[in-house]
Amino acid sequence: MSDRPAPAVVAILCAILWLGAAAPAAEDWPQWRGVNRDAVWRETGLVEHFADDGLIVKWRTPVRGGFAGPAVAGGRVFVLDYQETPGSRTMDGHERLLALDEGTGAVLWTREWPAAYRNIHFKFASGPRATPLVDGDRVYVLGAAGMLSCFDTATGDLIWRIDTTADYGVTVPVFGVSQSPLVEGEHLIVLLGGEPDAKVVAFDKTTGAEAWRALESDSEPGYSSPIVITAGGVRQLIVWHASAVTSLDPATGEIYWNQPFEVGGGLSIATPVRSGRYLAVSQFFYGTLMFALNSDRPAARLLWQGQGRTEFPDETDTLHSIISTPIVVGDYLYGVGSYGELRGLDATSGERLWQSDRMNAQDRWATAYFVRNGDRHFVVNDSGDLIIARFTPAGYVEIDRTPLLTPTTRTRGGATGRWNDRAVLWSHPAFANGHVIARNDAEVVRLSLAAADYE
Numbered sequence: 001m002s003d004r005p006a007p008a009v010v011a012i013l014c015a016i017l018w019l020g021a022a023a024p025a026a027e028d029w030p031q032w033r034g035v036n037r038d039a040v041w042r043e044t045g046l047v048e049h050f051a052d053d054g055l056i057v058k059w060r061t062p063v064r065g066g067f068a069g070p071a072v073a074g075g076r077v078f079v080l081d082y083q084e085t086p087g088s089r090t091m092d093g094h095e096r097l098l099a100l101d102e103g104t105g106a107v108l109w110t111r112e113w114p115a116a117y118r119n120i121h122f123k124f125a126s127g128p129r130a131t132p133l134v135d136g137d138r139v140y141v142l143g144a145a146g147m148l149s150c151f152d153t154a155t156g157d158l159i160w161r162i163d164t165t166a167d168y169g170v171t172v173p174v175f176g177v178s179q180s181p182l183v184e185g186e187h188l189i190v191l192l193g194g195e196p197d198a199k200v201v202a203f204d205k206t207t208g209a210e211a212w213r214a215l216e217s218d219s220e221p222g223y224s225s226p227i228v229i230t231a232g233g234v235r236q237l238i239v240w241h242a243s244a245v246t247s248l249d250p251a252t253g254e255i256y257w258n259q260p261f262e263v264g265g266g267l268s269i270a271t272p273v274r275s276g277r278y279l280a281v282s283q284f285f286y287g288t289l290m291f292a293l294n295s296d297r298p299a300a301r302l303l304w305q306g307q308g309r310t311e312f313p314d315e316t317d318t319l320h321s322i323i324s325t326p327i328v329v330g331d332y333l334y335g336v337g338s339y340g341e342l343r344g345l346d347a348t349s350g351e352r353l354w355q356s357d358r359m360n361a362q363d364r365w366a367t368a369y370f371v372r373n374g375d376r377h378f379v380v381n382d383s384g385d386l387i388i389a390r391f392t393p394a395g396y397v398e399i400d401r402t403p404l405l406t407p408t409t410r411t412r413g414g415a416t417g418r419w420n421d422r423a424v425l426w427s428h429p430a431f432a433n434g435h436v437i438a439r440n441d442a443e444v445v446r447l448s449l450a451a452a453d454y455e
Contacts, residue, residue, distance in 0.1 A: 066127025340366030
């Protein structure tokens with residue numbers, strides 16, 4: 001008898017292997033702006049349009065207040081929140097980390113610690129800002145009052161903790177500590193604003209011991225989360241703080257290059273954006289800086305800088321982002337400006353190509369979050385809509401939109417009446433494993449974007 005399998009069996013085995021190779025790979029969202037911190041979601045098999053009756057809700061889980069978006073890794077969803085102590089006159093309370101089952105939303109464990117929000121602007125003191133970071137079997141969190149903690153992902157056991165206000169003299173900024181840490185090699189790197197000469201600090205990610213510190217704290221650290229890129233033949237840590245854009249060696253903290261960029265109020269917020277040779281940052285009052293990265297050494301050349309020094313759309317020239325991080329697609333820069341206006345720019349020159357008011361509210365501090373998926377983007381605006389769109393040199397192309405999550409945070413308007421008192425969604429969702437996971441001040445939800453769920 002022959003040991004060779006029958007032709008039908010061979011065909012079945014080949015089909016199974018082919019399907020396995022063709023099946024879309026699932027992808028976690030383990031930190032701020034995804035796997036590579038670039039707001040790119042590489043999964044396939046996702047919806048091209050939304051169902052008429054909206055997205056399928058897989059689960060909803062109650063949470064407390066917070067701006068920190070969820071992180072998703074290893075079958076768990078990690079969410080930060082805060083609750084003020086009842087009757088507190090000094091805005092004292094507790095921050096909390098929740099670990100949820102990704103499939104069911106069930107609470108697996110929680111950990112709390114005291115947090116004093118007395119130095120944070122009362123209008124925006126609803127909770128933590130920085131997205132948790134998952135690296136292997138550890139999850140790192142940085143609270144709005146400056147508490148840096150490392151927990152075991154499976155058990156919630158505290159591995160190490162640093163009170164940055166006590167140990168590094170960090171002054172909690174007016175809008176709270178907001179910059180998400182990152183892992184590079186064996187280091188956990190944090191834009192801290194510590195003393196002395198500890199604006200940026202790298203810790204041993206396993207023990208919490210300091211590995212290096214860099215930059216004099218001669219200005220506020222700002223609120224922007226750093227990134228690490230490979231450019232000029234080396235790894236570069238790009239830090240945008242309130243006085244400059246600085247490139248550091250992530251292994252040692254030594255400076256590669258530095259471009260002064262003084263911004264008022266410490267309002268360096270949006271994350272630096274790198275695409276190909278381009279590196280950009282954009283600010284509310286002072287506009288955009290666009291760099292060209294050198295290809296053969298760690299250096300950068302300033303391509304152009306916006307000349308506007310105001311927040312008002314009629315008086316701005318390039319792009320004046322506030323919370324929303326712009327995107328670069330090819331040789332073009334797209335983003336949300338100071339009052340919600342969507343703009344397309346030539347990345348080589350800064351020339352404005354078009355402006356649109358269709359995507360989101362036209363209001364001061366209006367924002368949106370962009371996540372690239374193939375040749376399109378998923379966009380979440382702060383009115384709580386999920387949008388599928390394309391951004392082109394000719395203009396904004398909206399493919400579809402659907403409600404994502406009800407906004408619960410109120411802007412509370414301004415004393416001068418320059419913006420409205422409206423409900424906003426100011427927490428960046430996670431896009432992972434065929435789903436979008438979003439939170440407001442009341443709940444975290446998981447909704448399907450898998451095409452197979454709508455067949």
